[in-house]
Amino acid sequence: MDAVFKTEKGVFNYRVVGVWIIDNYVLLHREAKDDHWSLPGGRVALMEESGVALKREFQEELGIDVTVERLLWSVENFFQYDHMDFHEIGLYYKVCAENHSLFSNEEFHGNEGERLIYKWIPIDELSQITLYPEVIHQELQRGLSDYPKHLVVR
Template identity: 60%
Template sequence: MDATFYMEKAVFNYRVAAVMIVDHHVLIHKQAKDEHWALPGGRVELLEDSQTSVVREVKEELGIDVKVDRLLWFTENFFDYNNKNYHEIGLYYQVSPLNGEFNFHTEEFFGEEGDRLIYQWVPISSLEDIKLYPEFIRTSLRELPEAPQHLVVHKYSI
């Protein structure tokens, strides 16, 4: 069971995201029906630690075994999506493949879950031109923090 709680007009969500970088490109994804992009990841399950969650999510979505290198950002993210107010706790981990390298190519592709999610490796230098949420990702990936950062992302609409 996901650590997501739905109320009448609000949602509390506990999410992890994987930061995967190859040759100054980062992997992003979006739901096929959406216009905005995000970093791959998903919801933490109840009684599951966040590092296990991000490894599981990457395996489920992409079929790749990864290891967690380090925590980059801990976020408190407030936004509107589908007429609901979201309060999301997010942990953003830099990860690397356990065996070999990431399968890097510049075309969009689907992951292991069919055509629900679209993935693409994009140049970090072009992120400001992409509708990517939370917005701090657009500039923060240019220079990763030395130590984990705590960020509060104030309300925005998707």
């Protein structure tokens, strides 16, 4: 059971996210129906450690084993999606993998079919796309900090 719940005021979501960078490209994904991008990850199950959840999500979605290196950002994100208010807590980790077979200049789909579209985007070209939460765009272009940061997005 995922750590997500709905109320009359909105949705609370606990999410883990992987920041996978190769040669100054970062892996992003988007739902096929959307025009905005985000970093890949997913929901954490109740009683599941965040790092374990992130490894599971990459295996389920892309069939790849990642190493969770370190926490980059904890993000409190308040937004609307599909006419619903969301309060999301996200833990964003730097990840890597020995298998670089997914690295490509072309969009591709993962194991879950055509619902999600993945693409490696050059970090210096992130201003040309819509990336949510927007603060991530700025953090990636600044370069990864040596210590975790707490970010609040309204």
